[in-house]
């Protein structure tokens with residue numbers, strides 16, 4: 192299963208490493224146990240072998256020295272013992288009379304005396320005895336002639352040579368075991384890496400998907416075992432998530448679109464297409480904020496049509512609507528691109544003029560608006576006696592909050608109405 196070039200860094204303690212470590216631990220323990228058992232068995236078998244050989248030699252020697260004991264020939268017995276002493280591990284060989292007196296003996300020159308392993312006993316003198324420790328062995332063999340016991344032969348041998356041989360063998364075995372464990376470690380890593388590769392890839396893919404949120408990725412299934420089935424289920428899950436995600440995305444887009452449309456409708460005057468009062472309130476707040484922050488002059492114009500009621504009354508509501516639309520078009524054509532013209536309702540409009548160089552620029556704009564509306568308007572073959580009256584207020588000069596600025600421009604508009612309509616007035620400046 193290899194997919195999509197998804198490569199993740201190996202985790203600090205990966206599955207492969209953990210399994211390899213566990214297998215290796217088990218293997219090491221088994222090998223060490225086998226090694227200890229084999230070394231112990233080797234030691235006991237080799238020692239038994241040496242003991243057996245010593246018993247045989249002692250018996251032969253006992254046979255050889257028995258006539259010398261009968262003839263009390265100590266010199267011949269010593270010569271026999273010396274001839275026998277060529278055995279490499281021999282420490283002591285001694286011929287005793289039945290009373291325990293030393294008849295003849297040979298002792299290795301550098302011999303360090305061994306503790307007495309088994310004291311001679313009457314029964315032992317008849318049948319012989321043998322014993323062994325870690326350091327040495329001792330054999331007691333009766334010396335008999337024609338069925339009569341004439342003495343005892345004591346033989347002591349060191350087990351140092353045997354111990355050294357077993358230790359060397361153990362060291363070699365240990366070195367081989369170490370090499371075998373190292374080889375097994377590499378082998379286990381390779382085998383487990385291969386065996387667990389699909390799982391590792393699946394894990395990498397899952398990690399990549401979680402990080403990138405890319406549910407289009409798929410894992411390739413090529414094994415008919417548990418891992419293969421797991422991969423299939425994983426792919427099914429990805430497919431379902433992808434479908435859900437696409438559905439969700441589409442729904443979100445639709446809702447966003449609907450929200451935007453709703454927002455636009457909520458902020459738009461359906462008759463003239465201009466921004467409505469709701470939009471105006473938000474916009475006025477924003478523009479005043481920007482004007483105060485940047486220390487820029489801005490103006491608000493309150494525009495009320497003149498004689499609009501007459502239009503409605505004389506020519507009908509539909510004609511009145513057409514007049515409103517035509518007025519909106521005319522005013523839109525004269526304002527600057529950055530100005531915001533809104534219809535507040537009825538025959539009332541408002542114009543926000545940001546970033547003004549001076550008050551005169553706003554006054555010129557007011558006059559342009561009045562002139563544009565005053566141009567003869569013919570609707571349905573009838574001339575409409577329409578005009579516009581404008582009230583002007585400035586921020587932050589006259590007010591720096593929306594309600595106060597709107598009120599100031601409204602008052603100025605009423606002042607203009609009183610002055611005879613079709614003109615503009617500036618808001619009264621606050622007394623210094």
Ligand SMILES: Nc1nc2c(ncn2[C@@H]2O[C@H](COP(=O)(O)OP(=O)(O)OP(=O)(O)O)[C@@H](O)[C@H]2O)c(=O)[nH]1
Nearest residue numbers: 495496497498499500501503508509511512537538
């Ligand atoms: N056709 C139309 N008329 C509207 C609409 N909304 C309000 N009106 C009418 O607009 C008129 C506004 O009247 P006023 O502003 O008081 O009257 P006016 O004749 O303009 O008076 P002055 O402002 O003093 O010149 C009313 O007759 C309202 O019924 C609308 O959407 N369409």
